[in-house]
Amino acid sequence: MSTFIDPVPQDVADPTTDYPANAFAFRYVLPALLKEPGRRLLEIGVGQGAALSVFTDSGFEVSGFDIDHACVAQTQNQALALGLDAERFTHGDLREPPSYRSICTQGRFNGIVAMGVLPHIADKESSIRNLFDVTEPGGQVFIEFRNLLFAMSTFNRFTHSLFMDQLLHEVSGPVRDAVNHELASRLRMDVPGSVARSADAGDDILETFDNPLTVPTLFADAGFNDVRVHYFHYHAGMPYLQSEDPDAFRRADVALEDDSSGWRGMFLASAFVIHARRPATSSSDAR
Ligand SMILES: C[S@@+](CC[C@H](N)C(=O)[O-])C[C@H]1O[C@@H](n2cnc3c(N)ncnc32)[C@H](O)[C@@H]1O
CATH class of the missing domain: 1.10.1200 (Non-ribosomal Peptide Synthetase Peptidyl Carrier Protein; Chain A)
Structure with a gap:
């Protein structure tokens, strides 16, 4: 089965539930992947395996790795619960290709998704080159970054x-x-009062914020083309105002996720996904 199933939960308007930010990103990612025939998908930084069913339900054959051993174990359990092969999920560090070689033995991937991973990596250039190497020629990547320019509207x-x-x-x-x-x-x-350190990444860098006007160049320099920025996780007002009327803020945030202006997200969205394609044939194929 290869079909689009909306990943945004029915109770999205309920402010007592966690904001399903990734689901809004996947509402963009899934149709882009489903347009193409390839179904081999790699998730980098699988976390607790929360995204597995989103992609397997739509017909993708998902593999993944994570730098954190506890996350790998949780994802393997999630895979078993979904009737998938748990061995498709292993330990690996995007910065160290030999660490995830086993996951690539059956070839490169038609799609790669990494949510919340690049903000933990200091040397983004080399990790983006590593992404390129595991992308099938013609394949697509969807890589999340925290939006530096969101600070223009947070007033903190x-x-x-x-x-x-x-x-x-x-x-x-x-x-x-x-x-x-x-x-x-x-x-x-x-505000914000404290900022979590990226202990899960096994290093000591804070989550980085990145500039959606300059990150696309890093992907182009690595050999990707057709590089696009897709904004998600909108905030209709300063986050510190949210507690004044959680229902109204949640409704307004959700409504903004449909923004089609092409520019408001640059200032109102706290995250963006870089959508890029490895050229169907390229000089790097000889690598
Ligand atoms: C913020 S969590 C997001 C988890 C999941 N992708 C999600 O969105 O729910 C980031 C994940 O990336 C993993 N991670 C961080 N640095 C990594 C690296 N260099 N290579 C692979 N995984 C990494 C962390 O262990 C963690 O599970």
Whole structure:
């Protein structure tokens, strides 16, 4: 069976449920994959195996790996519960190709999905080249990043950091001091209160935020073409306002996921997926 089954849960409007951000991304990913005949799919960073059924229910043959051994075990259990071959899910680190070689013995993949993985990796260029190497010529990748430009609409300390560390990083002296003072007095510098460290990645980097205007170049440089940015996980208002009316905010957030402007997500969505294709034939085929 190869058919689109909407991954967004029926109770999406209920603010007491977790926001199904990945489901909105998969609502974009699934139709793009289903348009092509290949069904070999690789999920990198499988986590607890939450996405397995989304892809197997639509007819994909899913394999996966994760750097975290406990995650691999949980995904293998999930695979068994779904009647799948648990050996398709192994330990592996995207930064180290030999670590996931066993998963590639039957060839490259028609589709690759990595949600929440690249934000934990410091050297993105080499990991994107590793993605290219396991993509079948003509195959597609869908790689999630945290959106740096979302800070334009959060009005919190991330907004302060975006201005001071990214936009004005070369401005010094009294101008810098004046802007710093002005922003710090206008923004909610107390939120978010704490930022989780990426302990699950086995390293010590914070989750990185990446710029949707510059990340596509990294994919093009690695040899991918047809590189597109798809925004998801929208926020209709500053996250610190959400508790004022959770029902209204949830409805407004969900409605924005259908935005077709092509640009609002650049500022209102906290995540984006890079959708790119390995050319059907390329000079790197000789690699
Ligand atoms: C934020 S979790 C997301 C899990 C799942 N993809 C999801 O969206 O629910 C990130 C996952 O990526 C894994 N991960 C982080 N760095 C990795 C790497 N270098 N190679 C493979 N997996 C990695 C983590 O162990 C974790 O399971």
